[in-house]
Amino acid sequence: MNRAPASIWRRPVHFLAFGLGSGAAPFAPGTFGTLAAIPFYWLMSTLPLGTYLAILAVATIIGIYLCDRTSKDLGVHDHSGIVWDEFVGYWLTMAAVPFSWQSALWGFVIFRVFDVIKPWPVRTVDRRVAGGFGIMADDVLAGVYAWSVMHVWLWLH
Template identity: 65%
Template structure:
């Protein structure tokens, strides 16, 4: 039995990206945009602390997304965007500071999340539950992180 989305429910509120996933069009893009202010807070952490918060947020996300999907009776409701938050934060791991890199990270993450090259597409199709909701965005974030770090390296060279 499915239940309606309730932003008063803290699990749904977080899974829906503080409400950003309720955007009528492109909820993943709006979810990623909503992750930026939180990234700005996280960016002041040391690299080990940032990585720890990212791991904890991702583990929490597996449960949040899985619980919300089960509540709604839909495997991966488009409005569930906590996975976009974590994928974007992974993209921004060790990113240089500044708005240029925030935008580059945003564009790269959205491209990989939408394009879904292998194995993102495989994970998206075959991994069930909260893990399935999270893992494709984390892989997209990892791809975007690698590309961004190559760009940073080339620009510094």
């Protein structure tokens, strides 16, 4: 585990990349980052789907920059505290899912499982794609897997 640098509290890019500080958790920063994304999903879930998807696209593009810049500044590719990618992966998981605490928590669990086990091609992207794009891409792919499971779950219920 990489210790969170003091710069996350001083540099806005690092603060955002560290998920508003949630990535500074002393253990399981990815889990804490995903948890920190839930209130934002709750707020975004009331938006029209097109607006939600536009925010998701902008957050992804901005995330590539945030993760790349912070990774370079820290000299560590994909520092464990960089969790903006978890925010985006979770929001993707929850796209077009009506808000309920049950669905929010179910989405949290499903996304974390895919993010941790990294099924093909997530693991390949995680290992072979560098920079901010690589940091973001594996979580976006995990989010696609989790989104698929969420929508099957919704369809069955």
